Amino acid sequence: MAVKAIEKLSASLEDYLEAIYHLTAGQEVARSKDIAEAMKVSRASVTGALKTLSEKGMVYYKPYGYATLTEKGQQVARRVVRRHEILTRFFGELLGADPSIAQAAACRAEHTLGLEITARLMAFIEFVSKTQDDGQDITKQFQQYWERLRNAECKM
Amino acid sequence: MAVKAIEKLSASLEDYLEAIYHLTAGQEVARSKDIAEAMKVSRASVTGALKTLSEKGMVYYKPYGYATLTEKGQQVARRVVRRHEILTRFFGELLGADPSIAQAAACRAEHTLGLEITARLMAFIEFVSKTQDDGQDITKQFQQYWERLRNAECKM
């Protein structure tokens, strides 16, 4: 095939890319220790992951140096971050889940969504936010529906 | 705590429970070979999983016998199946993804959803299907929105 498929990484490696992406977002640089803290894993695990990611051409990294994303790594990271954001918004804004719950769920689900579903979910969120302008406001209506459900349950 | 939390299983073990659940749904019985075929793993892997699930009190199983779900196993399996169905409906009916894509995505995501999100997603699907009766039909509106998006992209 002519088009190169985007590299397929494990959920764990995607998480490392995501962490590096966020750490390098300011002007800062991704130090091993910070990655370890952000991901709540040991520094040794980070070393191993960086080695693997470097072999796969996802990060620039030399022993005792800091990590930066390659072009390829950036692409993958952005895709993961995008999915994370979409899911967080969906769970939080639309379904009305508590932010911390929405975050956590997004973290776990972000590695399982394909291109097609991601695009459609994104579109759906856009679609719903557009209806807020023309009086329908699906979000608010659902919120009311949900409250009624909850109350009904509590009375039983 | 007084209430016993539902046993936490790995995604893989949940998949085994799901497979056994479906195989034993008719009057049939879950044979090791059928589980292997359904899940596309080796028979040896099934033996290992059944041993683990049996230790965890999720299946009744004796070597060279067939597998049945215990009460606890049924509970977990039903919960997984429920999530699978909810996700399939959401991806398929609501987002309008192709059934096979919706299925596959549901398979992967079903192990990542917590109680809260599952309940809200379920409610959301109910909510949307109810709006179809009173003239709004969110599904149809989104379908049109999506088509317009697709066409816009194709023209570029």
Added chain:
DNA sequence: TAATATAGTTAGCCGCCCCTAACTTTTCAA
């Protein structure tokens, strides 16, 4: 009922990803 085919198990291997402990390199401050 004996032989063979089928189903199930065991043993042993591998990859992934985490860990701790001990060692090396780098940084920083006295």
Added chain:
DNA sequence: TTGAAAAGTTAGGGGCGGCTAACTATATTA
């Protein structure tokens, strides 16, 4: 500038969940 603290690496181990190959038990059928 040198020695201690901090950061990073290496070595080795464990759990999980796949796999194949070889063995055992069960079923079938000639």
